[in-house]
């Protein structure tokens with residue numbers, strides 16, 4: 001399965017996916033990385049692993065249409081089958097979402113629909129979980145639709161919130177769960193084990 005990765009920051013999830021591919025557990029090819037921030041560490045990871053990378057930012061374009069055209073052409077050129085968002089902080093143009101319906105995945109560092117939506121990213125999520133007093137947080141892997149964090153849920157895993165947690169401690173525990181699990185959802189898609197029925201994502205012959 002030919003995958004394009006979108007990343008804005010550290011790209012630790014990107015790295016975890018590369019590692020799973022290297023170890024032979026994940027049967028996916030990373031054919032392109034796209035980042036909106038030229039300083040993102042994700043670009044170093046792409047370079048170190050010989051993955052072609054492009055710096056494309058919405059601010060480079062006068063209109064969303066031109067931005068979408070550029071993204072669409074770049075994705076098409078490498079014959080992208082799946083788009084993987086791995087800490088990508090920009091909203092994708094709606095034409096790209098339409099074109100790649102149920103072929104764009106994202107990972108969110110909480111159990112959606114709680115603690116999701118606009119503004120709920122990075123440490124904001126973990127602060128909100130602690131302020132609310134939730135006893136569980138976790139990860140959600142979902143398909144991307146037009147609304148932030150609202151597409152069909154592919155996988156969720158919980159992690160405990162511990163009494164002594166500060167946002168960083170919780171973030172670390174959640175990120176470890178992301179690294180452990182994201183690849184499994186992608187591998188299931190690559191193996192054709194995922195079927196989408198409206199909002200429901202059905203795993204066929206899976207072990208999750």
Ligand code: GRF
Nearest residue numbers: 010011012013087107108109
């Ligand atoms: C992760 O917590 C992910 O859930 C969110 O962005 C963060 C990306 O981290 N979408 P990294 O860049 O993969 O280290």
